[in-house]
Amino acid sequence: MGSEKHQTKTTTSGAPPEIVKEREMFVRTVLRKGVEFTEELIRENKRYGQEIAKLQTENARLRAQIASEDAIRELLGTIEILEKERSDLLARSRELERTSVKYEDRYLQMEKELNDLASLYVASFQLHATLFPRHVLEHIGDLLDQFVGAKTSVLYIIQPDRRTAEPVAWTKMDESILKPVRLGEGVVGEVCLTGVLMIRHEILSGGNIDNPLAVVPLTAEGQTLGAISVLELLQQKQKWEDVDEELFKLLGAHACTALIASNLFDNGRKDPLIALQGIRAKLPQNCTGFGRESAVDIVR
C-alpha cells in the first residue's frame, strides 16, 4: 500500500493527468480564442461589408453627380449657343425694326407729298376752272381759307399809276380798316414793289392789317400786279406746313393770270366758244404746231 502512496497516476497516453489537464486547458483556451477570433473576424467582415455598401452608395452618388455635372456642362453649352442665337436674333430684329421705321418714315413722307401734290393740283385746277371773276375770287378765298387755314386775308391790286395797291377782296374782317397801300410802304407795299414772298415763320398769331403773317406777291408776265395779305390763321392752325409756301407760290403765279383771263372774258364776250375763235391768227406766221417758231427761223 505504501508503494501505492508514492505511485504516480498516469493516463492512457502515459502523461501525467496534470499535464493532460493543462494541455486540455490550453487546447480549450486556444479553441475559445479561435472562436473569439473567428467571431471577431465575422463581425469585422460584416462591418467591412457595410462599409463597402456605404462606399458603393457614395460611389454611385458621386457617379450620378459627375453625370449630372456633365449634363449641366452640356446644358450650359446649349444655353450659351442659344444666348448667342438670341443675341443674333435680337440684333436682326433691331435691324429689321430700324428698316421698318425707315420705311414707315418714307411712307409717311410719301403720303404727305402725295397729299401736298393733291392740294396743289386741286388748287391750280380750280383756279383755272372758271371764267367768272367772282368764282376765281371765291376759289382764291377757298384756297386761303380751307387749304392754308387763313382766317382773315385781303387781296390787293396795284393801280395803273403803279403808286398804290387797292384792296379788292377780303374775308371775315371789318371793312373800315381796309385802305389802299403805297408801294414800298409797309409790309404789303414792300411786297408789291419787290415781288418777294414774305412769311413770318417765327410767329403764327397776332397778325393784323399792318403786320400780316404772310404776304404773297401776285405776278403775271414777270410783273408784280398785286398781293394777298394773310392777317390771321384759324385757331387750329398751329404751324406753317411745307405745302403752305408751295400754295403761296402757286397762288402768286396762277391767281393773277386766272383773274386777268376771267376779267377780260367778263368784259368782252360771254360765250367761251366765241372767245376761243381767232387764236390761230394771233400766232406768228412761221410757228409750228403749238406756237413755237420753227428751228430754221430761230437760227436766222
Added chain:
Amino acid sequence: MSELSCLVVEDSPMMRQLIVFALARIKNMIVTEADDGVTGLKKLSGNHFDLVITDINMPIMDGLKLIKKIRSDSSHKAVPIIVITTEGSEEDRARAIALGASAYITKPIQAPQVITKVKELLGI
C-alpha cells in the same frame, strides 16, 4: 370686298375735289357729290349710302339742317356722318354731334386724316 358709297356735300368745289381725291384712295369707294344740303338730300332720297361727309357752312341748306333731316329719315337714320368745317370751336362740334354727326374733321384737312376717319367709321 363689296362696293362702298359715300355722299360728299360741300359747296366749295376746291374742298369737294380734295375730299373726293382722298376718298378715291379707299378701295371700292364710289363717291357722289352735292354742292349744298338740298342737292345732298335729293341724292340721298331713294339711294343707299354707306357714309355722308358734309360741310357745315353752305348756302340754301347748311350741314346742321342736313344732319337733322338725315337723322329724321328712317332709311338713313344709321348712316355715319362726318362733318367737315372750318370752325374750330367746341360749340360747333358739339352741335353737330348732338344732332347726330358721328365724327368731325376741321379744315384745313389732310387726306390721311379723312381716310383714317372714314375707315374707322366703316370698319374697314
